Amino acid sequence: MIGMWLFMLLLGLCSFLCLYRIGAGPTAPDRTVAIDILGTLMVGFCAAIAIITGADFYLNIAITWALLSFIGTVALAKYLEGRHFDA
Numbered sequence: 001m002i003g004m005w006l007f008m009l010l011l012g013l014c015s016f017l018c019l020y021r022i023g024a025g026p027t028a029p030d031r032t033v034a035i036d037i038l039g040t041l042m043v044g045f046c047a048a049i050a051i052i053t054g055a056d057f058y059l060n061i062a063i064t065w066a067l068l069s070f071i072g073t074v075a076l077a078k079y080l081e082g083r084h085f086d087a
Contacts, residue, residue, distance in 0.1 A: 001052075008048055015041050032076050039069025 018041065021034035046062035049055075 004048060004052055008045070011041055011044050011048065028080050032073065032080065035076070036069065036073045039065060039073070043069070 015038060018034045018038040022031050022038070025031040025034060043062045043066045046058045046065060050058035050062070
């Protein structure tokens with residue numbers, strides 16, 4: 001169980017590093033990658049909480065968060081590239 005709490009601590013540290021990169025990133029693609037990684041870390045948090053508590057609805061939250069993070073990253077990448085969305 002101590003390993004899971006160490007894992008949560010490591011995820012928290014990585015989250016703060018991603019937040020720093022989002023705030024201080026020199027370019028927009030750097031910020032986009034940091035936002036994508038932060039979404040992946042949040043999925044890891046949800047999965048770890050599901051393991052700790054034994055409640056499976058956290059996995060539903062993790063799957064939803066992963067899908068929304070992916071869609072948001074693709075949309076932001078298309079916007080930064082200057083392309084328009086197809087109808």
